[in-house]
């Protein structure tokens with residue numbers, strides 16, 4: 001047996017350095033801890049000064065409550081905190097900090113100076129980690145924590161730091177994450193003495209726009225739902241503004257930015273119908289939940305939480321977002337113009353002229369009153385050279401004028417012109433109708449006058465026989481016509497006008513990929529999407545004006561008709577003033 005050292009307690013500094021490894025990974029993690037402390041201290045304005053990507057210096061200057069000189073040494077000691085004093089405090093904690101670990105960890109791997117002045121003190125005091133006692137100093141009310149030469153004493157960690165620009169990028173990300181949740185706090189950020197960010201105290205919505213850019217809200221739908229023990233507020237973007245990367249997904253649980261699989265799945269499920277699988281939604285969502293129903297003490301850097309009833313959270317989030325996305329056609333565009341401050345945050349004064357909170361999140365191009373029955377049947381064909389202002393139709397998607405290139409429907413609306421992607425729109429309408437019909441067991445079947453015979457593989461043939469009952473439930477009747485051919489005798493009535501062979505093949509292909517057991521359960525909507533795609537009108541099919549108008553009216557009745565099943569827009573709109581701009585009229 002190899003000889004070993006005797007067991008000995010580790011020195012305090014080494015304990016702190018080991019512990020720091022869990023909390024402090026890079027400059028951005030220091031910054032997160034310092035800003036959270038400043039927020040916990042009730043600051044209204046926070047200044048951040050970085051040098052060399054935060055590696056050389058990170059200073060956070062706040063105007064919060066301050067630390068009294070006799071507590072300064074303690075603040076840098078492990079397991080010393082003013083935020084909780086018992087287990088029951090921990091169970092209902094509403095501050096960002098609670099471990100009493102951050103400053104000790106940072107001090108163990110850097111040169112840290114703390115300067116602070118409380119309201120009661122006549123002047124500020126300054127204390128250096130490892131120093132003997134605080135010394136009198138100059139300084140305003142509040143606290144400055146100055147962290148220099150991160151990881152100089154821990155070369156192993158220093159080696160893992162990336163280029164300054166990369167570390168700086170991580171620092172900005174960390175600042176943005178906190179700034180989004182604390183809109184009422186002003187932030188100023190300097191890098192190498194150059195001002196790089198400044199956000200004034202604002203409403204929650206204005207802060208989102210300031211941090212993420214005004215496009216975020218312009219493509220956004222407001223979310224605001226209140227449950228008995230939890231609430232969800234924020235902005236989710238329209239599927240049409242989805243992104244290739246999941247880089248704009250901000251979830252907060254009681255003000256804390258976290259990653260959470262339950263909520264992530266719930267959001268994905270709400271988008272499943274309207275977003276292609278490889279596109280990512282963007283969102284800023286604040287989930288508020290009764291503190292006793294969530295454990296915040298499950299991750300060393302507090303990046304995760306654990307819900308006591310994750311099923312309830314899942315359902316709440318999924319339903320709320322589904323409803324938010326379920327706007328019907330005619331309410332496209334416009335974006336969000338206001339949202340309430342998440343509860344628990346002192347609300348900042350909204351910017352002047354900001355409209356009141358609109359919980360439906362539907363703005364611009366509003367759905368009008370339902371047309372009267374006299375208007376319900378479109379007037380006879382109107383030539384499309386008719387001036388746009390005359391006899392403006394009252395349907396949100398207007399009155400169809402013509403079919404363009406066999407692909408688009410041109411329609412005149414009350415405010416301008418709309419162009420509708422005929423196939424995408426019809427596909428969406430069909431898909432929603434199929435879902436509803438299947439839910440209510442009202443999917444009528446149509447027997448074909450002339451059965452369709454088509455070639456299949458042995459495997460497809462076997463599958464069709466194996467899943468015979470499922471197919472019948474969906475409205476299909478197929479029977480083998482030979483070793484490699486199939487007869488299609490009936491199809492769902494609403495799809496009977498499409499290309500039936502392609503439809504049947506599409507269903508068999510899904511059956512093969514999905515498997516019978518999930519066909520009518522988890523993967524049902526995938527199958528319905530395939531069916532809708534094959535049932536929808538194809539390009540170049542000539543539609544009558546009545547057919548076009550019927551499609552527009554169906555779209556107005558259909559949830560989520562603004563996007564096709566793949567998240568692309570189904571229609572676009574130009575107001576008369578948009579058109580005027582195109583023609584430089586009045587300029």
Ligand SMILES: Nc1ncnc2c1ncn2[C@@H]1O[C@H](COP(=O)(O)OP(=O)(O)OP(=O)(O)O)[C@@H](O)[C@H]1O
Nearest residue numbers: 037038041075081082097098099100101102103143
């Ligand atoms: N900017 C600040 N203003 C006022 N007090 C502060 C500030 N920063 C730290 N403190 C005081 O120092 C204590 C220790 O801070 P530290 O960040 O180490 O622990 P914590 O915030 O209590 O818990 P956690 O480790 O979870 O962050 C805090 O409890 C708080 O009382």
Ligand SMILES: [Mg+2]
Nearest residue numbers: 033037097102
């Ligand atoms: Mg802290």
